[in-house]
Amino acid sequence: MPVFRVMLSGKKIALKTDDGDSVCGFVRNEYVRATSEQAAVERAKKKVMERVAGNEAISLLADFPLELTVDEVESHVPFWKLAVNESFIFFPAEDC
Numbered sequence: 204m205p206v207f208r209v210m211l212s213g214k215k216i217a218l219k220t221d222d223g224d225s226v227c228g229f230v231r232n233e234y235v236r237a238t239s240e241q242a243a244v245e246r247a248k249k250k251v252m253e254r255v256a257g258n259e260a261i262s263l264l265a266d267f268p269l270e271l272t273v274d275e276v277e278s279h280v281p282f283w284k285l286a287v288n289e290s291f292i293f294f295p296a297e298d299c
Contacts, residue, residue, distance in 0.1 A: 204236045206282055209247035210275040216255070217262040218293055224262065226296040230274065234284040240276050254291075261291075 214228040233250050237243035248271050255261050255269065263269050 204238055205278055206234060206236055206280045206285060207240065207243035207247070208275075208277040208280045208284065209233050209235065209243055209273060211247060211251050211271045212274050213251070213255070213269050213271050215264050215267040215296060216269065217264055219260045219262065226264065227293045228296060229291045229293045231291050232289050234280060234287060236285065240278065243278075244273055244276060258291075 210230060210232050212228060212230045215226060216229065217224040218227050231251055231254075233247035235243050235246040235250065237246055251271060252269070255263070
């Protein structure tokens with residue numbers, strides 16, 4: 204089963220900072236094993252939603268349900284990338 208890299212982005216989340224909550228967006232790479240590109244996208248979306256829900260520093264905005272956008276999918280990524288846990292990359296909401 205090949206390994207895929209799925210780059211996903213999300214918009215309009217609240218990130219808790221020392222200065223209070225900041226509305227921002229994010230991008231993140233998820234590495235998953237899957238039988239097809241479509242299955243990889245679904246698995247990656249599920250993993251990102253779980254990571255967002257489990258991260259106390261990230262809050263979802265009540266007026267905006269989190270929608271994940273697939274920015275890029277790469278297949279046949281090296282198997283060892285499954286052990287990589289890359290961080291979220293946040294950017295200001297004005298750039299959304």
